[in-house]
Amino acid sequence: xxxxxxxxxxxxxxxxxxxxxxxxxxxxxxxxxxxxxxxxxxxxxxxxxxxxxxxxxxxxxxxxxxxxxxxxxxxxxxxxxxxxxxxxxxxxxxxxxxxxxxxxxxxxxxxxxxxxxxxxxxxxxxxxxxxxxxxxxxxxxxxxxxxxxxxxxxxxxxxxxxxxxxxxxxxxxxxxxxxxxxxxxxxxxxxxxxxxxxxxxxxxxxxxxxxxxxxxxxxxxxxxxxxxxxxxxxxxxxxxxxxxxxxxxxxxxxxxxxxxxxxxxxxxxxxxxxxxxxxxxxxxxxxxxxxxxxxxxxxxxxxxxxxxxxxxxxxxxxxxxxxxxxxxxxxxxxxxxxxxxxxxxxxxxxxxxxxxxxxxxxxxxxxxxxxxxxxxxxxxxxxxxxxxxxxxxxxxxxxxxxxxxxxxx
Amino acid sequence: xxxxxxxxxxxxxxxxxxxxxxxxxxxxxxxxxxxxxxxxxxxxxxxxxxxxxxxxxxxxxxxxxxxxxxxxxxxxxxxxxxxxxxxxxxxxxxxxxxxxxxxxxxxxxxxxxxxxxxxxxxxxxxxxxxxxxxxxxxxxxxxxxxxxxxxxxxxxxxxxxxxxxxxxxxxx
Numbered sequence: 001x002x003x004x005x006x007x008x009x010x011x012x013x014x015x016x017x018x019x020x021x022x023x024x025x026x027x028x029x030x031x032x033x034x035x036x037x038x039x040x041x042x043x044x045x046x047x048x049x050x051x052x053x054x055x056x057x058x059x060x061x062x063x064x065x066x067x068x069x070x071x072x073x074x075x076x077x078x079x080x081x082x083x084x085x086x087x088x089x090x091x092x093x094x095x096x097x098x099x100x101x102x103x104x105x106x107x108x109x110x111x112x113x114x115x116x117x118x119x120x121x122x123x124x125x126x127x128x129x130x131x132x133x134x135x136x137x138x139x140x141x142x143x144x145x146x147x148x149x150x151x152x153x154x155x156x157x158x159x160x161x162x163x164x165x166x167x168x169x170x171x172x173x174x175x176x177x178x179x180x181x182x183x184x185x186x187x188x189x190x191x192x193x194x195x196x197x198x199x200x201x202x203x204x205x206x207x208x209x210x211x212x213x214x215x216x217x218x219x220x221x222x223x224x225x226x227x228x229x230x231x232x233x234x235x236x237x238x239x240x241x242x243x244x245x246x247x248x249x250x251x252x253x254x255x256x257x258x259x260x261x262x263x264x265x266x267x268x269x270x271x272x273x274x275x276x277x278x279x280x281x282x283x284x285x286x287x288x289x290x291x292x293x294x295x296x297x298x299x300x301x302x303x304x305x306x307x308x309x310x311x312x313x314x315x316x317x318x319x320x321x322x323x324x325x326x327x328x329x330x331x332x333x334x335x336x337x338x339x340x341x342x343x344x345x346x347x348x349x350x351x352x353x354x355x356x357x358x359x360x361x362x363x364x365x366x367x368x369x370x371x372x373x374x375x376x377x378x379x380x381x382x383x384x385x386x387x388x389x390x391x392x393x394x395x396x397x398x399x400x401x402x403x404x405x406x407x408x409x
Numbered sequence: 410x411x412x413x414x415x416x417x418x419x420x421x422x423x424x425x426x427x428x429x430x431x432x433x434x435x436x437x438x439x440x441x442x443x444x445x446x447x448x449x450x451x452x453x454x455x456x457x458x459x460x461x462x463x464x465x466x467x468x469x470x471x472x473x474x475x476x477x478x479x480x481x482x483x484x485x486x487x488x489x490x491x492x493x494x495x496x497x498x499x500x501x502x503x504x505x506x507x508x509x510x511x512x513x514x515x516x517x518x519x520x521x522x523x524x525x526x527x528x529x530x531x532x533x534x535x536x537x538x539x540x541x542x543x544x545x546x547x548x549x550x551x552x553x554x555x556x557x558x559x560x561x562x563x564x565x566x567x568x569x570x571x572x573x574x575x576x577x578x579x580x581x
Contacts, residue, residue, distance in 0.1 A: 009471040013505050016479050020494040020501065024544050027492035044487030048439050055443060127488075130441035132452045133547070134489035138442075164490055174490060179548050200550035236418075261449040 042167060045138070046173070049170045052127040053140055060124070107320050117231055119271035120154075121145060125263045126170070135178035135202060137263060138163075142169040150229055152269040159223060159237040160266050171268075175260050177204050180314050184226030185236055185254075191216060196236060196254065204237065206252040213250065214356070215242045231272050352367025422518075423578040425465040433577070434460055434481045442488055449513055453559045455530070459567045461500050462529050463574040465507035466516045474511075478504025499536040504530045519568050526567035530534045530560045 004011065123139035141147050151163040153173045161181060164174040174181050177198040185196040185206055192213055194206040206221060219239045225232030237256040245251030279329050425433070437456040444451040461481050465474035482500030486493040510516070512563055516525055536558055541547040 009475075009509075013475050013501070016475055017498055020479070020483075020498045021544065024494040024498075024540070026493050028545055038487075038493065040483065044438075044484050047435065048442055048488065050441050121513070125446060127442045129489040130438070130443075130447045130452070130485065130493075131489050133541070133549070136490050137446070165439070172490060174453050178490075181523060200548050206482070208495045211472055260541050263446070333526070353527055373487060 006197075041165070045167050045170060045172075049127060049138055049140075049167075052138065053170075054303060056124060056126045056140070116273045117269050117271075120267040121147070121270050123147075123153075123171075123266055123268055129172075132202070133179075133200065135175040135198060135260070136164060137175065138171050139171050139173055139268070140169070142167045142171050144169055146270055147171045147268055152230045152272075153266050154230075154234060154269060155258045155263070155266055157259070158237060159230055160258050160260065161264065162229050163268065173266070176256060177202050177260055182227065183230060183236065184224040185221050186224040186232075187215060187239070188220035188222055190219065193226070194252070196221070201408060204254045204256055206239070206254050207245075207249060209250045209252055211244050211248050211250050215239060215250060215252055217242060231269070280290040296400075358370060421471050423579050424581050425464065425467070425578055429577045430464075433574070434464075434477070434484070438481070438482050438484050438488070441485070453555075453562050454557075454566055455533070455563055456566075456570070457485050458495075458500065458503065458530065458533055459526065459563060459570045460574075461504050462507045462526060462567065463571050465504045465527065466511035466522075467578050468576060469508055469511040469514075471508045473503050474506075475501050475502035476504070476506025478502070491541075491547070495537060495540055495545065499533045500538055502536050506532060509540075520570075521572045522568050523564045526564040527560045530563050532573070534559075 008333045093274050102286055121141060123141040125137050126140050127134045127138040137145075139153075147163055147166050149163050149166055152159045153162060159176060161173045161175040161178075163171050165172040175198070176183055179200050181196075183196040184193070186193045187206075187209075190213065192209050192215065194209040196204060196206050198204055209215065217239050221236040221239060223230040223234040223236060232384060235257045237254045237258075239252055241251075241253040243251045278370045434457065435449045441451075441454075457507040461474075461478045464477045468474060468477075468557075479497055479502035482495075482497035483493055485496040485500075489496075507525065509527070514521065514525075516522055538549055538551060541549050
């Protein structure tokens with residue numbers, strides 16, 4: 001008894017440590033995704049996150065009042081700049097949509113499956129794990145908002161991470177720079193695939209790329225879709241450094257496109273549509289379309305001119321989308337438009353209904369995360385021969401085209 | 410110098426009120442989770458560790474020290490995605506050590522607190538590193554300059570935290 005009393009503190013210390021080590025061993029042994037969240041985590045998160053939510057709310061409200069009502073300096077200049085940016089982006093959009101159309105035609109021919117982000121939910125970042133070794137954040141949306149584990153979390157700049165644990169009104173998001181995260185990634189130009197992982201120091205590296213491959217610094221890294229969480233084609237970041245690694249693999253450092261240290265608002269991808277392009281979907285005349293690209297252009301008729309305010313009409317100088325089932329007449333585009341958009345001169349677009357499917361819903365990011373158009377460019381890179389003798393405003397009779405292309409096929 | 414060797418009878422023993430005992434660790438954990446979002450550099454600090462050391466040295470009871478460290482550590486663990494117990498074990502050891510040392514040393518002076526915080530920060534990191542690698546299998550990067558910088562930063566912040574704790578502690 002006397003010994004017990006004398007060494008009471010040590011005995012309690014050993015007991016507490018033993019209990020915790022035992023608990024650790026049990027947790028490590030049962031590391032499965034289906035494991036329910038421990039009560040202690042629910043209590044801790046339930047205690048801390050309401051305070052964080054309240055503080056974020058106060059901060060946001062104060063910031064909004066200041067920025068929306070008092071601090072309006074430079075708004076006009078910013079407005080002008082934004083308008084110019086919109087004009088530039090509109091031209092860019094034309095070029096991109098043409099590329100996308102070509103890619104989709106090929107996908108239909110090759111029976112590729114496409115993934116589309118069809119629904120997202122905006123969430124505010126309210127807290128972090130508070131540890132350098134656990135790179136995760138908490139968002140203010142949880143089970144009651146329809147969030148589920150393993151949903152992708154992104155920003156407009158790039159991917160952020162995935163939902164790890166879901167609580168009633170909050171969720172924990174594992175960031176891509178955490179050492180336990182893994183994302184299937186592909187290099188944009190070289191098309192080399194690897195696994196994106198975080199390091200203990202908080203860097204992001206692309207692993208499993210063979211050392212005999214040449215990877216230039218600055219190359220974009222995209223999601224490959226292989227992890228089953230992120231749809232294919234989302235921007236991850238850029239290669240910053242390439243060095244020989246161990247075991248015949250390159251050590252490729254990647255700088256994430258999204259600033260993971262200053263996250264405020266994120267988008268949780270709550271629904272991803274996957275569908276296979278059907279021959280009927282892209283029109284029976286698909287082969288004709290492709291063939292038509294190789295034929296001399298027929299000048300458009302005057303009655304084909306589209307008013308700018310007609311639904312489904314394209315902007316002046318651009319190519320109007322074509323509705324489903326329309327025949328595959330060769331379409332023309334003005335040389336000015338093509339030059340202005342930086343697109344290959346007067347590329348013809350044989351649009352399919354799926355041309356708008358990237359914008360499947362109002363919340364879509366417009367990232368049709370399907371197969372890359374890298375191959376498409378080589379196949380459909382037909383000579384630019386569709387220059388109309390004189391510029392036309394639009395090439396086709398406008399036909400109503402559904403903005404949402406989600407109908408089952 | 411600040412660190413003076415004193416007998417057990419000479420040292421003061423303090424206690425904290427129940428609200429302070431509950432709210433101060435909770436606030437520390439909350440700030441540790443919230444501040445890095447606004448100030449990313451704040452991740453080098455470990456506020457819960459400083460509170461653990463502060464409570465342990467003031468109370469000078471190894472039992473109370475290890476239990477306080479254990480609870481604060483587990484609470485901190487619960488916010489991470491790692492298994493619960495990594496911070497718990499580390500802070501249990503720190504709580505026990507700080508309170509045991511607090512019995513023997515007079516740690517009322519800022520210099521003593523500064524040194525004490527550096528020492529226990531190192532103990533905490535070593536224990537955490539060993540458990541993470543040995544028991545959980547996490548890949549850990551040990552950077553001596555980073556740890557030294559963190560230790561100094563925590564020691565400086567620790568002096569301020571202990572001064573704040575001095576205001577709420579009560580003489581027994």
